[in-house]
Amino acid sequence: MAYPEYWNPKTETLPREELQALQLHKLRRMCEWAYAKSPFHKRRFEAAGFHPDQLQRLDDIRRIPLMTREEWMEAQIDNPLFGDLLATDQTNAIRYHLTSGTSGRTPIRVLDSMKDWDWISEMWAYGFWAFGVRPTDTVYFAFGYGSFIGFWGAHYCCEKLGALVIPGGAQTTEARIKQIIEMGATTVCSTPTYALHMWQKAQELGIDIVKEGRVNKLILSGEPAGSIPAVKRQLEEAWGARVGDTAGMTEVGTIMIFECSHQPGGTHIIEDHFLEEVLHPQTGEPVGYGELGERVVTSFGRGFIPAIRYRSKDMVVRVPASTCTCGRTWDIYEGGIRGRWDDMKLIRGTNVYPRAVEAIIREYASIDEFQIYLWRKDNLQDEITIRLELKPGHEGEWEQLRQQLGKDLANAHEGLRFNLELMEYGTLPHFELKARRLIDARPVAQY
Template sequence: MAYADYWNPKNETRPREELQALQLVKLRRLCEWAYTKAPFHKRRFEAANFHPEQLKTLDDIRRIPMMTREEWMASQVERPLFGDMLASEQRNAIRYHLTSGTSGRVPLRVLDSMKDWDWIGEMWCYGLWGFGVRPEDTVYFAFGYGSFIGFWGAHYACEKLGALVIPGGAQATEARIKQVVEMGATTVCSTPTYALHMWQKASEMGIDLARESKVNKLILSGEPAGSIPAVKQQLETAWGAKCGDTAGMTEVGTIMIFECAHQPGGTHIIEDHFIEEVLDPHTGEPVGYGELGERVVTSFGRGFIPAIRYRTKDMVMKVPASLCGCGRTYDIYEGGIRGRWDDMKLIRGTNVYPRAVEAIVREYDAIDEFQIYIWRKDEIQDEITIRLEIKPGRESEWENLQPSLARDLSNAHEGLRFNLERMEYGQLPHFELKARRLIDSRPVAQYG
């Protein structure tokens, strides 16, 4: 059966002028709603002397004060559990989710109405359909179905577009692999790290996923690795499948970018439902195409908790839609989400980004898992150590791998010396959801 190439052909191929006109109309409505219904936004708008009537052009978006995670968290702490963010009564909600959080931090809590949740699934339909998922597919979700929003929206999107859904749930990796093979799954949704882990575990079980499974599409999300070429190459070879990157966030409830089937080296922005500004993280001024900046997102779809000019701290580089041949007029984030500005670590005068380290480490196929450990020697000198696990059966490659990897890391970081430490297989943590591979043990008060 022949299908259209786009989930929403009219909007995905709108001329840029019409797309921007649509964004302006939606922005006005959103700001009017937030000002009227959400005390959090009314308070902030008034403090900035902003009123929705001032939105005459899209450039006027800069009149709106940017919101931060810290403000959101403070609101929750002052008025548990949801702060003064809600634009509707709690009894109207049908879903509750929260961010995955980190040690010592309060997670963000969100509620969604039935209308919000329908929109959340719709956004995933844009991305899944855009990468080639169709009603004939069987889609396997390799995640735990907890309170973290994860792939929840994608699950409902697959049902909406007519595919057979298999929820992986709380199972061991071996059981999931058996289900993928036995049920003839054609699409697997997971984090890049967990897709690599499933492949390695399958190999230990004597299963060749590229030959014995029917998987031809991997939908990746949750980590920047989904757009790292070395990671994608490993996964595409291991699974015998194409890898498509997506990115979403609990704060907006769903994905806002996706990689289309043309695999242009980046992710399209769903611009009829989001405004994605790219700003200098220090000055707040816009940066042009091809320049790194911080994502600042405005989401039109979630009414329960409006997200307007939300500072994500994500590092991105926007390029024109014309660089992809799919016909969409949505601009692209080249390389997807490249990491976070606040993940950058200064080691002896050199900037080190975890994604840049991973891009180099993943060039070495014998490496299974790794960890970045930053510490202070003799309370004076900062050091960085990469802890590495070698895949079973390939231990003999360590002797040649070690000097080569150390050299590549140093060359990419202004000659900074990286210590390499081999760990026993299984000693490092393996992740199903977002991988956290960075440990900085330096005294907090002594570095920025």
């Protein structure tokens, strides 16, 4: 059976002028809703001297104050559990989720209505359909199904698409691999790290995923590594499948970008449902196509907790829709999410971004897992150590790898010296959800 290329052909190919008119209409409607229903947003709007009536053209969005995670968390602390962000009564909620969290940080807690949840799954449907998921597919979710929002929306999107859904749930990696083979899964969804881990575990079990399985699509989310070329190359070779990236946020409840089957080296923005700005992280001024900046997102879909001009702290480079040959008129983030501005660490005067470090490390196929360890020598000098595990059978390559990797890391970081430490296989943590490979053990935080 021949299927159409687009999930929603009208909006995915909408001429730019019409798309912007649609965005302005939705922006007005969302701001009016937030002003009338959410005490949090009304308070902020009035403090900034903004009223929704001032939105006459898209550029007027800059009248709206930027929203930060810190404000959101402060509101939750002042008025547990959800602060004063809710735009409707809590009894209207059908779902509760929260961010995966970082040690020491208050998680963001969210509620969704039935209407919100239908929209959440619809956004995933845009992305899954664009990458080639069809009713004939069997989709496996290597995901723990906890309170973290993760792949929940994708699960329901696949039901909407008519694909067979297999929830991986609380199983061991070995059990998941065997289920993927047994059920003939054609699509596997996981974080990039866990997809690499599943393949490595299959090797240890003597299972050839390519020969014994039917997987032809890997859909990744949760980490910037999904758009790192070396990671994608490793996964495509290991699984014998095409690899597509997506990215979402608990704050908006779903994905806002996806990689289509044409794989243009980046991810399309779902522009009929999100208004995305790219701003200079210090000045707040807009940056142009091809320039690195910070994603600022306005979501038109979730009404329960409006997200308007929310600072994501994600690093992105926006390029025109014409970069891709798929025919969508939605702009693209070249290289997907490139990391986070607040992940940057200053080591002896040099900026170090974990995503950039991973991009270099993943060029070495013999490396299985790694960890970035920051420490202070004699309370005087900052040091950076990369702890590395090699895949079984590659131990003899260590000395040559150590020398070349050290050079590659230094060349990419203004000559900064990286200490490299070989760890016994299996000693570093392996991750199912978002990988946390950075440990900052310095006595004073660096910014």
